[in-house]
Amino acid sequence: MEDYSDRTSLAATLRQRRQRLSKLIDFPVILWSGQWIPRNFAANPFPFRASSHFLYFAGLPLENAAIRLQGTSLELFMDEAAASSKLWHGETATREDIAKKIGADAVFNLCELQSHSDSAATVAVQNVATYWQQTKILNRPVAPANAPTGIDLDLAKAITSVRLCHDASALLELRKAAAVTIKAHQTGMRVTKSQGLAEQPLSEAVVRSAMESVIIAHNMSCAYGSIVTVHGEVLHNHQYQHPLQAGDLLLADVGAETEMGWAADITRTWPVSGKFSPTQRDLYDIVLAAHDACIEQVRPGVEYLDIHLLAATVIAQGLVDLGILRGKASDLVERDAHALFFPHGVGHLLGLDVHDLEDLGDLSGYQQGRVRSSRFGLSFLRLHRPLQTGMLVTIEPGFYQVRAILQEPKLRSKYQDVVNWERLNQFADVRGIRIEDDVLVTQTGNEVLTAALPTKATVIEHLVNSP
Amino acid sequence: MEDYSDRTSLAATLRQRRQRLSKLIDFPVILWSGQWIPRNFAANPFPFRASSHFLYFAGLPLENAAIRLQGTSLELFMDEAAASSKLWHGETATREDIAKKIGADAVFNLCELQSHSDSAATVAVQNVATYWQQTKILNRPVAPANAPTGIDLDLAKAITSVRLCHDASALLELRKAAAVTIKAHQTGMRVTKSQGLAEQPLSEAVVRSAMESVIIAHNMSCAYGSIVTVHGEVLHNHQYQHPLQAGDLLLADVGAETEMGWAADITRTWPVSGKFSPTQRDLYDIVLAAHDACIEQVRPGVEYLDIHLLAATVIAQGLVDLGILRGKASDLVERDAHALFFPHGVGHLLGLDVHDLEDLGDLSGYQQGRVRSSRFGLSFLRLHRPLQTGMLVTIEPGFYQVRAILQEPKLRSKYQDVVNWERLNQFADVRGIRIEDDVLVTQTGNEVLTAALPTKATVIEHLVNSP
Numbered sequence: 001m002e003d004y005s006d007r008t009s010l011a012a013t014l015r016q017r018r019q020r021l022s023k024l025i026d027f028p029v030i031l032w033s034g035q036w037i038p039r040n041f042a043a044n045p046f047p048f049r050a051s052s053h054f055l056y057f058a059g060l061p062l063e064n065a066a067i068r069l070q071g072t073s074l075e076l077f078m079d080e081a082a083a084s085s086k087l088w089h090g091e092t093a094t095r096e097d098i099a100k101k102i103g104a105d106a107v108f109n110l111c112e113l114q115s116h117s118d119s120a121a122t123v124a125v126q127n128v129a130t131y132w133q134q135t136k137i138l139n140r141p142v143a144p145a146n147a148p149t150g151i152d153l154d155l156a157k158a159i160t161s162v163r164l165c166h167d168a169s170a171l172l173e174l175r176k177a178a179a180v181t182i183k184a185h186q187t188g189m190r191v192t193k194s195q196g197l198a199e200q201p202l203s204e205a206v207v208r209s210a211m212e213s214v215i216i217a218h219n220m221s222c223a224y225g226s227i228v229t230v231h232g233e234v235l236h237n238h239q240y241q242h243p244l245q246a247g248d249l250l251l252a253d254v255g256a257e258t259e260m261g262w263a264a265d266i267t268r269t270w271p272v273s274g275k276f277s278p279t280q281r282d283l284y285d286i287v288l289a290a291h292d293a294c295i296e297q298v299r300p301g302v303e304y305l306d307i308h309l310l311a312a313t314v315i316a317q318g319l320v321d322l323g324i325l326r327g328k329a330s331d332l333v334e335r336d337a338h339a340l341f342f343p344h345g346v347g348h349l350l351g352l353d354v355h356d357l358e359d360l361g362d363l364s365g366y367q368q369g370r371v372r373s374s375r376f377g378l379s380f381l382r383l384h385r386p387l388q389t390g391m392l393v394t395i396e397p398g399f400y401q402v403r404a405i406l407q408e409p410k411l412r413s414k415y416q417d418v419v420n421w422e423r424l425n426q427f428a429d430v431r432g433i434r435i436e437d438d439v440l441v442t443q444t445g446n447e448v449l450t451a452a453l454p455t456k457a458t459v460i461e462h463l464v465n466s467p
Numbered sequence: 468m469e470d471y472s473d474r475t476s477l478a479a480t481l482r483q484r485r486q487r488l489s490k491l492i493d494f495p496v497i498l499w500s501g502q503w504i505p506r507n508f509a510a511n512p513f514p515f516r517a518s519s520h521f522l523y524f525a526g527l528p529l530e531n532a533a534i535r536l537q538g539t540s541l542e543l544f545m546d547e548a549a550a551s552s553k554l555w556h557g558e559t560a561t562r563e564d565i566a567k568k569i570g571a572d573a574v575f576n577l578c579e580l581q582s583h584s585d586s587a588a589t590v591a592v593q594n595v596a597t598y599w600q601q602t603k604i605l606n607r608p609v610a611p612a613n614a615p616t617g618i619d620l621d622l623a624k625a626i627t628s629v630r631l632c633h634d635a636s637a638l639l640e641l642r643k644a645a646a647v648t649i650k651a652h653q654t655g656m657r658v659t660k661s662q663g664l665a666e667q668p669l670s671e672a673v674v675r676s677a678m679e680s681v682i683i684a685h686n687m688s689c690a691y692g693s694i695v696t697v698h699g700e701v702l703h704n705h706q707y708q709h710p711l712q713a714g715d716l717l718l719a720d721v722g723a724e725t726e727m728g729w730a731a732d733i734t735r736t737w738p739v740s741g742k743f744s745p746t747q748r749d750l751y752d753i754v755l756a757a758h759d760a761c762i763e764q765v766r767p768g769v770e771y772l773d774i775h776l777l778a779a780t781v782i783a784q785g786l787v788d789l790g791i792l793r794g795k796a797s798d799l800v801e802r803d804a805h806a807l808f809f810p811h812g813v814g815h816l817l818g819l820d821v822h823d824l825e826d827l828g829d830l831s832g833y834q835q836g837r838v839r840s841s842r843f844g845l846s847f848l849r850l851h852r853p854l855q856t857g858m859l860v861t862i863e864p865g866f867y868q869v870r871a872i873l874q875e876p877k878l879r880s881k882y883q884d885v886v887n888w889e890r891l892n893q894f895a896d897v898r899g900i901r902i903e904d905d906v907l908v909t910q911t912g913n914e915v916l917t918a919a920l921p922t923k924a925t926v927i928e929h930l931v932n933s934p
Contacts, residue, residue: 037504037513038593038594039513039516039593040516040518040519040593040728040819040820040826041593041820041822041825041826042593042825042826043822043825044691044692044820044821044822044825045692046504046506046513047692049506049507051507052507083871086869086870086871087702087810087869087871087872088701088702088703089701089703089704089705090698090700090701090704090706091870091871126505126506126507126508126509127505128595128596129595203684203686205683205684205685205686206684208683208684209680209681209682209683209684210680210684212679212680212683213676213677213679213680213683214676215676216672216675216676216679216680217670217672217673217675217676217677218672219670219672219707219708224511225511225512225514231557233557234555234556234557235554235555236555236556237556237557238556239557240686241686261507343554352507353507353508353511354511355508355510355511358508358509358510358511359507359508359509402553402554403553403558404550404553404554404558405554
């Protein structure tokens with residue numbers, strides 16, 4: 001495993017992170033990495049994923065380890081690998097090597113953690129077995145990560161504040177993840193073309209396989225369960241068995257995660273045949289207009305909510321122009337009518353987690369004092385903060401024909417005056433479109449980390465058709 | 468999701484399994500499927516894997532469900548999907564459709580499970596959150612799956628007895644997994660050849676990626692963490708960053724799992740250059756001779772331990788013939804000297820788990836009354852039973868130069884009279900070789916489900932070199 005950067009050592013990066021944290025809190029912190037989780041039996045676990053908070057401050061995906069932060073000091077708690085484990089898992093870096101690499105001031109066995117745990121705050125980990133250890137070693141109840149209390153709440157706020165804006169070392173990793181994810185999508189587009197040559201239709205699984213193989217070949221993992229589907233209207237669709245039909249749009253939401261845990265998150269939607277139908281192109285262009293308009297607005301100080309509302313407005317106006325909605329765009333958005341077709345938020349934070357810091361719930365996504373709206377068009381907004389330099393957000397507007405929404409009697413009745421259902425029927429070959437990029441807030445505006453992957457319909461067509 | 472077979476319906480298969488179980492026990496049984504397990508936050512879980520015992524008797528990978536078996540009756544407990552989940556996960560089969568498909572006599576909400584839980588036995592699941600539910604609903608302590616007590620112990624024995632030998636529906640799935648796994652290995656071998664064309668050496672990750680992509684393209688998953696390594700001497704090596712060098716052997720232990728959970732498990736070892744060196748071929752031929760001799764012995768009534776000892780003997784004799792070991796093969800095996808180079812068991816059960824039933828510990832692998840030996844050459848033997856028709860076992864002898872063994876002072880001293888270390892040094896280009904197939908015990912002998920993938924060195928070379 002390499003350092004984050006050739007210029008800045010991992011130890012220096014981690015020290016800077018501790019310095020930023022130590023300005024916000026005055027109590028010690030213990031963070032656990034977590035353990036292997038059995039899949040069907042103990043010796044057959046899921047791939048290990050360290051807790052993101054641990055990764056942020058420890059830098060390496062160490063298994064069954066903990067770190068203690070106090071001021072700028074760093075102590076590492078982990079056991080030396082048992083001699084017998086060398087047979088099965090080979091020679092591993094010694095604890096001392098690891099401690100040196102991450103700049104730990106001291107290293108202890110895990111059993112010594114208890115005696116170093118006085119008055120320490122923590123974040124509850126997702127792994128239940130490790131969570132037991134947390135409560136046992138801290139000798140007190142630990143509330144779930146999304147509902148912390150006391151010093152754990154103070155810590156959650158402080159960590160949020162530190163992790164919201166990315167440092168140079170994090171950005172190096174995030175750019176690596178973005179670069180590989182771009183290659184994965186390019187490969188997915190190209191493989192779709194082989195459709196025409198195959199004896200029977202390709203399945204979604206074949207395109208997924210081609211995209212994920214790019215990620216695996218770069219020794220990365222998938223940051224989340226890939227969505228590769230001709231049923232883009234199912235927002236979190238994790239089925240891959242459908243055949244690709246000539247008239248289908250294929251929606252692919254696939255992202256890589258580096259070995260150190262940093263994620264990318266890209267969605268593209270392309271035509272299986274290599275060419276959008278006129279109706280598909282009309283709606284694609286609306287989503288793209290929303291996407292472009294939103295990215296244009298990303299800069300320090302702008303409210304992310306306003307970007308979400310801009311997406312809603314551009315989509316509403318586009319649907320009015322196509323005759324699918326009736327009325328004035330701003331009124332339609334006020335009434336949440338856009339959410340009939342764009343029922344999710346325009347995006348979220350991105351970092352070590354694909355929805356960064358989401359384990360902390362709205363503590364991270366929502367500025368202090370703000371709460372989630374219950375409005376149909378706002379309730380799924382995951383981020384409600386003014387943008388700051390160093391934040392990485394996704395911009396991912398979409399258009400979907402979700403049966404559970406459009407056939408819902410109350411919604412149909414509520415919006416009967418603004419939807420032209422007959423006109424909508426003419427767009428039946430569009431089930432789901434989403435265009436998603438990863439946008440870094442910079443001092444002067446923004447930088448789209450995933451800009452090398454085209455969004456324009458004509459260029460997408462070219463990519464699908466290229467050999 | 469399709470039925471196991473065109474001829475036998477899933478419901479009929481499951482009824483037969485209940486009939487076999489009901490002959491062995493006279494108490495009700497509740498089996499839990501388990502839940503999504505968070506990766507880094509709740510909404511980003513690992514791919515769902517239902518408990519194998521649940522899969523065996525429920526047939527479908529249902530999330531957060533339970534079944535109650537009593538005699539031949541089957542009751543399904545699961546909640547109807549919430550209306551809101553349709554937005555994110557789409558329309559799913561109704562509970563009633565599922566109940567019909569699996570032949571359930573009744574279907575209930577999960578909250579009704581408690582009132583149907585009297586005197587029921589269970590198997591502790593691996594998922595900790597579900598395990599809590601088990602103890603809560605049964606209102607009693609539930610010991611871990613590998614140390615059950617009372618009726619849970621009786622159940623574990625009964626389930627072992629039923630699952631040890633596969634029925635026709637299971638075999639249909641196991642053959643599917645084997646067929647896709649064979650394709651994955653063929654692809655891995657072919658991709659290795661592109662090494663010669665690449666500007667820089669391929670990494671292990673690239674070959675892994677090509678192999679796993681075959682599995683993903685068939686809408687299957689990996690039954691276990693793939694091993695694709697030029698360091699085959701690390702038995703459970705899950706690193707993939709090493710470059711492939713011309714003189715290396717690449718060891719690939721990769722297996723597919725069908726949607727219904729049935730596994731395959733194949734290992735092949737091939738030369739990166741496309742050609743074995745003379746030393747590599749010498750040792751490969753010894754492992755292959757052990758592999759072939761063991762498979763030849765697989766038939767009903769044969770003790771699996773004897774097959775393991777046969778592998779040890781053939782390897783010991785081969786090493787004597789090469790001048791690496793000194794003495795009589797049978798004496799060397801008696802002294803565990805073979806285990807210096809072949810330190811694991813010759814194989815294991817294969818079914819819904821890649822080490823089938825391993826969650827139950829040696830209850831499943833070891834015939835009642837037998838316990839694991841502490842001998843260096845026997846302690847890792849996972850199966851110690853007479854073979855029966857319908858059992859599926861792996862046969863996977865190997866040769867490894869494990870530093871942690873060969874440099875261990877006590878072992879060096881113990882075996883100093885039988886190892887020719889100088890001669891061994893001449894085989895430094897062999898770090899690890901394993902050849903593994905999946906062998907079904909049939910009435911008349913055996914059938915190698917994975918036989919279509921060649922094992923002969925010359926044919927392996929041909930495959931690596933084929934375009």
